Amino acid sequence: MATSSVSASSSSGNLLDVQSLVSQLMAVERQPIDKLNAKISTDQTKISSFGTISGLVSSFQTALKSIMSGLQNLSATPSDASVFSAAAASTAVPGTYTLNVSQLAQSQNLVAAGQASSTTAIGNGTATTVTFDFGTISGGTLSAGTYSGATFTSNGSGTKSITIDGTNNTLQGIRDAINAANMGVSATIVNDGSGTPYRLSLTSSNPGVSNSLKITTSGGDGTINNLLAYDPAGTQNLNQSVAAQNANLTVNGIAITSASNTVTGAIQGVTLTLKNLTTAPTTLTVAHDTAAVATAVSSFVDTYNGLYSQLKSRSAYGSSGSSGSSGGSLAGDGTVRAMMDQLRSIFNSPATGTLTTLSQVGISFQADGSLKLDSSKLNSAMSANFSDVTNLFSSTTGYATRLDTWTTTVLQSGDGLIPNSIASLNTAISGYNDQISHLEVRMSTLQTQYTAQYSNLNALLSSMDSTSAYLAKQLG
Structure with missing residues (x-):
């Protein structure tokens, strides 16, 4: 030491x-x-x-x-992306396909009679059940948004109902009740600028002819019935502004109908999303x-x-004998x-x-x-x-x-x-x-x-x- x-x-x-x-x-x-x-x-x-x-x-x-x-x-490339887009799964087959789109699918839209106010009570508030059914309108003629001589066939998906009473019997209340039910119908209120400008607009959430609407009411308030009841084969208190329709297209000359603008199965492994009608044939190229x-x-x-x-x-090891080198x-x-x-x-x-x-x-x-x-x-x-x-x-x-x-x-x-x-x-x-x-x-x-x-x-x-x-x- x-x-x-x-x-x-x-x-x-x-x-x-x-x-x-x-x-x-x-x-x-x-x-x-x-x-x-x-x-x-x-x-x-x-x-x-x-x-x-x-x-x-x-x-x-x-x-x-x-x-x-x-x-x-695989990639799916359309010749005109403004007409349709496409996505290919691994099961798709490489090749070139010719498409023509003559009609797009759309949802039915119904419009109720105009009201002076969207917040004023409609009817006396007696509980009324409003039932919605979905199906196909066939035959008859359509004039100014109203059918005559037509039939309605339910698509079997089941009916959906809401209740209108003294808590929600305004135009806004009816709109909110329909939307809250999440039953395949969307409701909005449109102001058309007239003396009775507030109009309830109902749109089927799903496009295609089999998703048209039939609306029935039951209960003591006839005013709600007069506003909402709609039977394409009978009394129509709403006016159809847009008719439900399917998409129509051809693939390599073969006619195809689809209830939706998203088309699956027409081409193996390919999903088409239709956007516009064609004025001339378009092509789809599926490739690796x-x-x-x-x-x-x-x-x-x-x-x-x-x-x-x-x-x-x-x-690495350090270089032997190198000053300051380390591994x-x-x-x-x-x-x-x-x-x-x-x-x-x-x-x-x-x-x-x-x-x-x-x-x-x-x-x-x-x-x-x-x-x-x-x-x-x-x-x-x-x-x-x-x-x-x-x-x-x-x-x-x-x-x-x-x-x-x-x-x-x-x-x-x-x-x-x-x-x-x-x-x-x-x-x-x-x-x-x-x-x-x-x-x-x-x-x-x-x-x-x-x-x-x-x-x-x-x-x-x-x-x-x-x-x-x-x-x-x-x-x-």
Whole structure:
């Protein structure tokens, strides 16, 4: 122990600086704790590195899934997007279809007689049940919004009812009661600017001829009946402003009728949304979405390169003999080494099929281990035989399939490579902290002992100083 650490007190050249001496002794005693804290810091850095790599593996997995889903997706492109839009499912069949739209589906609209006020009570408030039925109006003639000689056939979906009484027997109250019932009819109030301007407007929520309305009332208030009762085959107290109708179109010359402007089933796997009538035939092209696949493959290359770069740099050893050179935070780590070996094995194992290697679709390795994409070669491969490209990536031996399985083994909670490594590091940190806690107790005891020991020595030295001074006086 260096004696140079001992200094005299201000009162005597023989006394020790206890505080300074104990502090230096404790610095030596705490070296095991300092080493444990250094290990904790190192392991925490490793955990942070694994967190970064985990995020990159997750991004890589997302890119792989995008490739596999993109290979199954088809695009549906209309020649005139103002006439219709289209969406294709994976069951759609690539091809070109000719469409003509001669009629759009629409909902029936009925308008009640005008009222002087929208907030004044209608009738005497006696409870009246208003029942709505939905069905098809057939035959007869329509003149000025009123049918004669027609029949009404319910579509069998069931009737819906509301009650009008003294709490809601205003135009606004009736409107709100209909809307609150959520029964397939929407109600609004229109102001037409006349002497009795407020008119209740009722619209069937669903288009198509089978969703026309029949409205009946029962109860004691005839005024409500006079306002709302509507039977296309009988009394019609409301006026039809818009007739219900189906959409009519042809696909490749075949006539199709749809109750909705959203047409499914006319073309396998394709949903059409009709917008306008055609003045000339339009076409729909259903094809593999090569643009989406190309984007997904590009993302695959980029995310792999980001992952590989981090695996390589964080596992690198420092250059020997280089001043200030240090290795990566995971240098020599077995998990990172296993991940890189597994990736290398997957890329070196060919797929089964006509196309067996990624280089055949423009994905090749560079000297530094990164990937490079030749987009023109990829597009040529998709144009030549899309199914072969699909097999290369998505079959059971396909690269995207095997790499996706690998990402799962790396990330899976509980027994994945990265979660296991992080768990082991956390266990080690917990053990180090336990050791530090025990050592801190010992440090406290040692500090107390050292302080007492050197304070007692100072007391002895002080006593010796006094005796020496007394003897010197007597001898003098």
